[in-house]
Amino acid sequence: MANQRTYYSNSVESAVAQARQELGEETLLVDAGPTGEAERHLGAYAVLVESGSDEPETPTGLSRVHEASSSSSAPGGLDAIQSELSRLSILVGSLTAHSPGFGYVPEMNEVAAQLGASGLPHTLIRQILERVERRLGLRHSPEPATESQIRRGIAAELESMLAVSPGLGGDEGRRRVVAFVGPPGAGKTTTLAKLAMRYGIAGRIPSVIVSTDCYRIAASEQLRAYASILGLPFALAETPGALSRVMVEQRQKDLVFIDTPGFGPRDQDFLDEWSSKLNSHSDIQVYLVLPATARCEDLLAAYRRWALFHPTRLIFTHMDETEFHGGWLGLALTTGLPISCLCFGQGVPEDLEVASKPLLLQLLFGGAARAANA
Numbered sequence: 001m002a003n004q005r006t007y008y009s010n011s012v013e014s015a016v017a018q019a020r021q022e023l024g025e026e027t028l029l030v031d032a033g034p035t036g037e038a039e040r041h042l043g044a045y046a047v048l049v050e051s052g053s054d055e056p057e058t059p060t061g062l063s064r065v066h067e068a069s070s071s072s073s074a075p076g077g078l079d080a081i082q083s084e085l086s087r088l089s090i091l092v093g094s095l096t097a098h099s100p101g102f103g104y105v106p107e108m109n110e111v112a113a114q115l116g117a118s119g120l121p122h123t124l125i126r127q128i129l130e131r132v133e134r135r136l137g138l139r140h141s142p143e144p145a146t147e148s149q150i151r152r153g154i155a156a157e158l159e160s161m162l163a164v165s166p167g168l169g170g171d172e173g174r175r176r177v178v179a180f181v182g183p184p185g186a187g188k189t190t191t192l193a194k195l196a197m198r199y200g201i202a203g204r205i206p207s208v209i210v211s212t213d214c215y216r217i218a219a220s221e222q223l224r225a226y227a228s229i230l231g232l233p234f235a236l237a238e239t240p241g242a243l244s245r246v247m248v249e250q251r252q253k254d255l256v257f258i259d260t261p262g263f264g265p266r267d268q269d270f271l272d273e274w275s276s277k278l279n280s281h282s283d284i285q286v287y288l289v290l291p292a293t294a295r296c297e298d299l300l301a302a303y304r305r306w307a308l309f310h311p312t313r314l315i316f317t318h319m320d321e322t323e324f325h326g327g328w329l330g331l332a333l334t335t336g337l338p339i340s341c342l343c344f345g346q347g348v349p350e351d352l353e354v355a356s357k358p359l360l361l362q363l364l365f366g367g368a369a370r371a372a373n374a
């Protein structure tokens with residue numbers, strides 16, 4: 001008698017392997033899909049398998065396939081091959097259902113492949129396209145949707161899922177204190193200079209630039225030079241304690257720009273110290289600056305590391321160096337944090353674009369089409 005059981009694991013393959021170990025090699029994969037909320041702790045996938053009998057493996061340890069193969073009769077051999085073929089076909093069906101381009105209505109396949117080529121994680125693509133399928137009623141429609149209907153559907157879903165907080169955000173009439181954190185070389189100092197120019201100088205708002213980078217030789221000199229070129233006052237906070245003093249001294253300034261060093265993997269103590277200092281000032285808005293050239297997984301790892309600072313907005317830099325826009329958009333979608341600015345080069349202040357949803361969508365679709373055709 002057939003015996004069905006559900007296994008939970010983070011991959012379909014490992015669940016099937018475990019089932020075969022316990023129930024025998026002839027165990028078939030019947031169905032697989034992502035787990036619901038209640039079972040998520042058991043694994044990402046629920047995998048239903050069917051073993052040939054209620055009995056454990058035969059005492060000799062021979063599975064039915066083995067017995068059949070050793071028999072000289074042709075029907076036994078065919079049975080074994082058939083059983084193996086059906087197992088493989090179910091496994092392929094199940095695996096492809098979790099890849100972009102498969103399992104959607106056919107007209108979605110091309111756009112799914114384009115989004116995949118852009119670096120957008122597969123789980124997000126599935127989430128977006130399923131919402132589009134529902135929005136356009138594609139499963140029950142007698143007519144296939146046109147490409148432009150699908151693109152409009154995706155744009156509408158992304159518009160509702162993405163958040164932007166253009167520029168420096170906040171109320172222009174009120175004092176704003178902003179700090180830039182992120183991995184080494186992400187572009188924190190350059191972006192700070194761009195924003196100081198655009199909002200402090202061009203907006204004629206009394207501003208000050210504060211460096212906290214005393215860890216590397218002459219690191220604060222880069223920022224001091226920018227401040228001098230921009231004609232803005234400059235202050236150095238050598239230690240977390242000194243930052244509180246600087247904040248008091250600069251309380252008359254309506255815009256305070258704080259730069260932080262790019263703490264490396266061995267600087268955990270500094271990261272802890274500075275994050276708790278910045279967090280102790282509730283008026284400081286923290287911007288997480290990340291390179292758009294990194295893969296979504298790497299950006300997520302960086303986000304987890306800098307989450308200590310409780311960033312409230314994202315800035316992506318090095319946009320001019322990539323056409324693959326799914327990675328950084330994937331991070332924004334996963335974290336739910338609003339995007340403030342995008343930086344397209346080294347030029348201060350011109351290579352900075354304030355984030356808007358139309359710009360994000362234009363980049364994703366333009367880049368995705370080019371990436372897919374590359």
Ligand SMILES: Nc1nc2c(ncn2[C@@H]2O[C@H](COP(=O)(O)OP(=O)(O)OP(=O)(O)O)[C@@H](O)[C@H]2O)c(=O)[nH]1
Pocket residue numbers: 183184185186187188189190191260261262263317318319320321343344345346351
């Ligand atoms: N192509 C390109 N280069 C950029 C961009 N933003 C910054 N850069 C360059 O990247 C390099 C590092 O920029 P910084 O602003 O010093 O980066 P940082 O995050 O302050 O670096 P650390 O303080 O060392 O952590 C510099 O050569 C910048 O000119 C950008 O959007 N595009």
Ligand SMILES: [Mg+2]
Pocket residue numbers: 188189190259260261262
């Ligand atoms: Mg810097």
